[in-house]
Amino acid sequence: MTTHDTRPGSTGGADTAGPLHGGPDDEYTPEQLAAMPREDLDRLGARYDGVEVLHVEPGPEPGSALERRYVRQIGAVFALAGLAAFGFVVVYLGSGWFLPDWEWTIDSGTWSTLFTPLLGALMGLSLILVGLGMVLYARKLLPHETAVQDKHDGSHFDRVTTGATLVGGLHNSGLARRKLITRSLAFMGGGLGLMLLLPLGGMIKNPNTGNPLGRTSWAEGVRLLRDDGTPIRPGDQVAGSLETVFPAVPGGNRQADAATMLIRLRPEQVAESDPRAGQADFGYGDYVAYSKICTHAGCPVSLYEQETSRILCPCHQSQFDVTQGAKPVFGPATRSLPQLPLAVDDEGYFVARSDYIEAVGPTYWNRERI
Amino acid sequence: MARTATAPGAPTTRLGKAAHEIDDRLIVAGPLRRTLNKVFPDHWSFLLGEIAMYAFIVLLLSGTYLTFFFDPSMREVTYEGSYAPLRGVEMSAAYDSALDLSFDVRGGLFMRQVHHWAALLFVAAIIVHLLRIFFTGAFRRPRETNWLIGVTLMVLALLEGATGYTLPDDLLSGTGLRIISAIILAIPVLGTWAHFAVFGGDFPGELIIGRFYIVHVLLIPAILLALIAVHLLILVKQKHTQFPGPGRTEHNVVGNRLFPTFAAKAGGLFFIVFGVIAALGGLVQINPIWLWGPYNPAQVSAASQPDWYIMFLDGSTRLFPAWDINLPGNYTIPALFWPTLVLPGILFTLLALYPMIERKLTGDTASHHLLQRPRDVPVRTSLGAMALTFYLLLIISGGNDVLADKFSISLNAMTWVGRLGLIVLPPLAYAFTYRVCLGLQKHDREVLEHGIETGVIRRLPHGEFIEVHQPLGPVDEHGHGQLAYGGAPVPKRMNQIGGARRAIRGFFTPIEEPAQVELEQQREERGVASAEARELTGSGRPSEGGKPQEPRD
Numbered sequence: 001m002t003t004h005d006t007r008p009g010s011t012g013g014a015d016t017a018g019p020l021h022g023g024p025d026d027e028y029t030p031e032q033l034a035a036m037p038r039e040d041l042d043r044l045g046a047r048y049d050g051v052e053v054l055h056v057e058p059g060p061e062p063g064s065a066l067e068r069r070y071v072r073q074i075g076a077v078f079a080l081a082g083l084a085a086f087g088f089v090v091v092y093l094g095s096g097w098f099l100p101d102w103e104w105t106i107d108s109g110t111w112s113t114l115f116t117p118l119l120g121a122l123m124g125l126s127l128i129l130v131g132l133g134m135v136l137y138a139r140k141l142l143p144h145e146t147a148v149q150d151k152h153d154g155s156h157f158d159r160v161t162t163g164a165t166l167v168g169g170l171h172n173s174g175l176a177r178r179k180l181i182t183r184s185l186a187f188m189g190g191g192l193g194l195m196l197l198l199p200l201g202g203m204i205k206n207p208n209t210g211n212p213l214g215r216t217s218w219a220e221g222v223r224l225l226r227d228d229g230t231p232i233r234p235g236d237q238v239a240g241s242l243e244t245v246f247p248a249v250p251g252g253n254r255q256a257d258a259a260t261m262l263i264r265l266r267p268e269q270v271a272e273s274d275p276r277a278g279q280a281d282f283g284y285g286d287y288v289a290y291s292k293i294c295t296h297a298g299c300p301v302s303l304y305e306q307e308t309s310r311i312l313c314p315c316h317q318s319q320f321d322v323t324q325g326a327k328p329v330f331g332p333a334t335r336s337l338p339q340l341p342l343a344v345d346d347e348g349y350f351v352a353r354s355d356y357i358e359a360v361g362p363t364y365w366n367r368e369r370i
Numbered sequence: 371m372a373r374t375a376t377a378p379g380a381p382t383t384r385l386g387k388a389a390h391e392i393d394d395r396l397i398v399a400g401p402l403r404r405t406l407n408k409v410f411p412d413h414w415s416f417l418l419g420e421i422a423m424y425a426f427i428v429l430l431l432s433g434t435y436l437t438f439f440f441d442p443s444m445r446e447v448t449y450e451g452s453y454a455p456l457r458g459v460e461m462s463a464a465y466d467s468a469l470d471l472s473f474d475v476r477g478g479l480f481m482r483q484v485h486h487w488a489a490l491l492f493v494a495a496i497i498v499h500l501l502r503i504f505f506t507g508a509f510r511r512p513r514e515t516n517w518l519i520g521v522t523l524m525v526l527a528l529l530e531g532a533t534g535y536t537l538p539d540d541l542l543s544g545t546g547l548r549i550i551s552a553i554i555l556a557i558p559v560l561g562t563w564a565h566f567a568v569f570g571g572d573f574p575g576e577l578i579i580g581r582f583y584i585v586h587v588l589l590i591p592a593i594l595l596a597l598i599a600v601h602l603l604i605l606v607k608q609k610h611t612q613f614p615g616p617g618r619t620e621h622n623v624v625g626n627r628l629f630p631t632f633a634a635k636a637g638g639l640f641f642i643v644f645g646v647i648a649a650l651g652g653l654v655q656i657n658p659i660w661l662w663g664p665y666n667p668a669q670v671s672a673a674s675q676p677d678w679y680i681m682f683l684d685g686s687t688r689l690f691p692a693w694d695i696n697l698p699g700n701y702t703i704p705a706l707f708w709p710t711l712v713l714p715g716i717l718f719t720l721l722a723l724y725p726m727i728e729r730k731l732t733g734d735t736a737s738h739h740l741l742q743r744p745r746d747v748p749v750r751t752s753l754g755a756m757a758l759t760f761y762l763l764l765i766i767s768g769g770n771d772v773l774a775d776k777f778s779i780s781l782n783a784m785t786w787v788g789r790l791g792l793i794v795l796p797p798l799a800y801a802f803t804y805r806v807c808l809g810l811q812k813h814d815r816e817v818l819e820h821g822i823e824t825g826v827i828r829r830l831p832h833g834e835f836i837e838v839h840q841p842l843g844p845v846d847e848h849g850h851g852q853l854a855y856g857g858a859p860v861p862k863r864m865n866q867i868g869g870a871r872r873a874i875r876g877f878f879t880p881i882e883e884p885a886q887v888e889l890e891q892q893r894e895e896r897g898v899a900s901a902e903a904r905e906l907t908g909s910g911r912p913s914e915g916g917k918p919q920e921p922r923d
Contacts, residue, residue, distance in 0.1 A: 029378075030378040030379040031378045031379075033378070033379050034378035034379040045403050045407065046407045046627070048403075049403065049404045049407040049408075051407045051408075051409055051627065053627075054617070054624075065881050065882075066875065066881065066882075069881055092476065092477060095476075102476060103452055103473070103474070104452065104453070104473055105452060105454065106454045106455075116477075116479050116480045116483070116652050117652050117653050118652070119477055119480045119652045120480055120483075120484075120648055120649050120650070120651050120652005120653045121649060121652055121653055122652075123645070123648040123649070123652065124645045124646065124647075124648040124649025124650070124651075124652065124653070125645070125649070126645070127641045127642070127644045127645030127648055128641070128642050128645030128646065128649070129645075130638075130641040130645070131637075131638040131639060131640065131641030131642030131643075131644075131645060132638065132642065133638070134634050134635070134637050134638030134641065135634070135635055135638035135639070135642075137634055137638075138630070138631050138634035138635050138638065142630060142631055142634065144631070145626065145627070145631070146624060146625075146626075147409045147624070147625065147626065147627050148409065148617065148622050148623065148624050149407075149408065149409035149609070149622060149623045150621060150622055151609050151620070151621050151622055151623055151739060152621075153737060203567045203568075203570070204563065204566070204567050205566040205567065205570065205571060206563075206566070207562035207563055207565065207566040208562070212571070212572040213555075213562060213572060227668075244668055246668070253668070254460075254666070254667070255667065256548075256572070256573050256574055256667040257572075257573075257667070259667060259668035292668055293667070296552070296705075296706060297548070297549045297552040297553070297687065297706060298548045298549065298551060298552040298573070299545055299548060299549065299670050299674070300667065300668050300669060300670045302669070302670050302672075303672065312781075314670055314671070314672045314673065314674055314771065315545065315549060315670065315674055316684075316687050316688045317688055317770070317771055317781055317785060318692075328692060330782055330785070331688070331692070331785065332687060332688060332689075332690050332691070332692055332705060332706070332709075333692055334692040334693070334694040334704075334705050335694070361552070361573075362551075362552035362555050362556065362704065362706065363555075363556065363694060363702055363704035363705075363706070364555040364556065364561050364562050364565075364702070364704065365557075365558055365559055365560075365561050365562060365701055365702060365703070365704075366562065366700065366701060366702075367700075367702055368700055369696065369700055369702070
């Protein structure tokens, strides 16, 4: 064996293609193939692909009543599909032109309510009919053939020769012997990987800087405002009612962790009230204020059932008892809703005495316990 | 086709010449023939994965359309569109553009609903496809790789769905996002850091919609597309599995060639899937975001539920007891961590590793291309039933407040039913399924040994009544069948072995001559008519019949 190519072409000799492509092209001359009918050619090709057609059940006889019937059926299905498609076009284009307007307004008629359903019905009908037509065609008019294809597991020959090529290449590279190169490659790979990953570091922010998770906008003297921005006096709420309040800071009613429930307890509730240790004076008279953000997954706890003094979170059904310092009494929540210390300012409006004394919202790893 | 004898086999038609020109340049005739000749087995359950793929195509098409109008930004704007009840309301640009899509883009609402329905169907088809693969043992060697890719595809589909659910920034999706935020915060040690990396700060920040958007429209779809391609390439390379049946072995595939039968049926299925999604998208309202209003951290609706495929996690979150783990030094592992991250982590890991686990336990390392009937592998089937019970109970618990409301059940009772049910019901499902599998197996053997019950009662000369049984094959001297069970369905009714005459074709009026059909039936070698034509012997039932047939369940 030599590595020097002496074939014609490389040395300036005649450059001719080899004899066809080998394999089947050697076994079947163009003349032989030209003499074969189409069915045989089909079977021949299939055999080369490992496929044997075992059995063909021909479709309905051409010209028979059965065939005419199937052709009529399938033709009708495709025609209907086209009709529905054109119907879609008419509804889509015609609305607002020769049909009523499609746009919904508070006083618009039925057409705008029908527009989307009509689009769906027509497109759905059209596409389903196309699919139905194709399936019917395959089932009713095409010959049913049963074909068998061989399935091969991997070839031993391929494995051995490919392995030899791979191992040969690796061996020739000498990487196994040249330790210095493998080591420097490993070093390089580590460095390169880190280098390419590091720009993602732009996403990292320190969650402990300024304790954003533990703070809200509430602070000493910040008024409690309703969603519409009005302040609240102790006489404003009836006993047993709940009002969602926000800190009187710009955008306070859109902040994710500031929403607070101001609840006026009924006399019976006050009587059985059992606030958390050290928080007995957080309320103001018969008023208490708790964070609205669930300590479980952060949903706003919203459903207050005053007969049972329970607040229910609609997301995961944690229940908190407002007479017991909003302690969780059922469901997956583990911690009481934080309580906002209340006071009343010179003008007689509710204010906070300070921020919440613990983090509001869901629990996290280094959340301080009180 | 007539040929002129210039060069033998040279194309004469214009189409033929064009094909010749193409093959001269691209040399595709060989690979194309191999593709056209590829044999696909035929069974309805093999179409489930196809349905998932077609739903994915619809998702790509409709999703691309939506991006032309959607603005993934959390910039505050005032709504001025045509939906009067929200006019003048402050909202994010994302919600504003989603409303415009629904009200001010011609056909936009239709496309949005098509996209949503396609997503629901996509995940559903994936899961049903997975169940088919699991219960028939199609994941066994050599298909473990494709099983792993499939499980990855499913997890990615869930993430894709969850990110898409968040984008419109309405009250419902914002509530979902808030829970996602809490879940990330719940990761021990790294939670707050991970949250600030993902959200760019405290919840909600101003970045998250834009980030989820690019994940939803580029990153995950690109990975999905690539993995689906690999999934299909491996399928083509390994060839499809098939159920046992006549002529079917571990070393062949029996079915239809790709062209034209399989292509016509698969193409038809694509159009049907597309059509069903389009019909749902137009006719069945889904996620009417204008009713929810813009996201507001202080508001929530009762019965806030995720899309169905996330319900199992919502359920686990509702059921998990209030168990914070308080560590020394003021550190906490939040209770939320277990049902939302650990549980799906365990579930998906077990699922992904199942082929390896089963291989280890059974010691079966052989290659399998023939599928198993679930009844023949009672342990696996029962494990599957157990897992399915667990999963369904989680889904039901994800809507336990709605059930409690609609059926006037105590909400707390529903929670306890879920908690206890998760422990009690799966083992019961295991035992029940195992028993059913054994029963079905025994019945198959019984029919093979004694034949099909014909319903014909005979009185013997000494007065005893017996039911005549139709043997399925040759019998020994005691009248017991000699056919062995081959893993294929055993016919159990006379009609399945040709016990009835073929119906005369025609809907309003017959389009065949009944007498002609009768003659044709008598010429055939099976069925009642031919038996009657031969002679009335024995029970008057066909004496020839059913080897195990093609699966038809």
